Amino acid sequence: MTKKEQFELEYVLRTSPKVLDKLLSTPDGLSEWFAEDVIVKDDMYTFHWDGSEEQARLISKKAGEHIKWQWLNDEEDELETYFEMKYTIDPMTKVVILTVSDFAEKTEKDEIVRLWESQIGDLRRVIGA
Template identity: 30%
Template sequence: MGKYKYTAEFEIRASNKMLFPYMTNPAGLAQWFADKVNIDENKVFNFIWDNKPHYARLTAQRLNRYVKFEFLPDGDLNSNDPAYIEFKLDMNELTQSSFLKITDYSETDNEDDLKELWTHLVSNLRETVGG
């Protein structure tokens, strides 16, 4: 099964500096993105959804601007095309709002499901940060 790239952008009334920890540290991510998030000594993130672990590495980061997590393949599979999630933050200086651009590259190819999922997750984030 091939992968599908879904991209969405959301306005959040909070600064990039305030939002960034919610995209990079386990406690912040667990408040809106996953049921639970752990990180091990090898800096592998374990995102838990519905009691199922999903392991990922933080492969790119730019302070207060950008984060990319690449998911590790299950079992012995060696994937040259890993699933990933990117969070990009842009600030509108005029409105003082941040825009969160999400790219979800995964095997989920139902755009309506992805739109509903990310709208719900970002709603959780807005509620958490008050934006």
């Protein structure tokens, strides 16, 4: 098994943490930009894209700060991986800084980064920023 390495991406968004909370942590919000459909049962999130389905367990969430999941496939393989979206407000500019943390194998990192860039582009369209 190839080792996955952590990476972080940072985005500046012109929105409020309250709007971001809804878009990052609710099924309705996530299905506006992250996946076609999102079903949440307890701490299990099921994401649907183009006929495929992936499940992730919610690890932690704090309104106005972050949300963190682990893909079930990684959990079953006992990998210490997760994907997290943290957000803070820049005190000077009042913009929201969204930091995405994720893991990828070296050979897949460029593809995963492009996927996040596309997803965040969709998020920007939803918030109008």
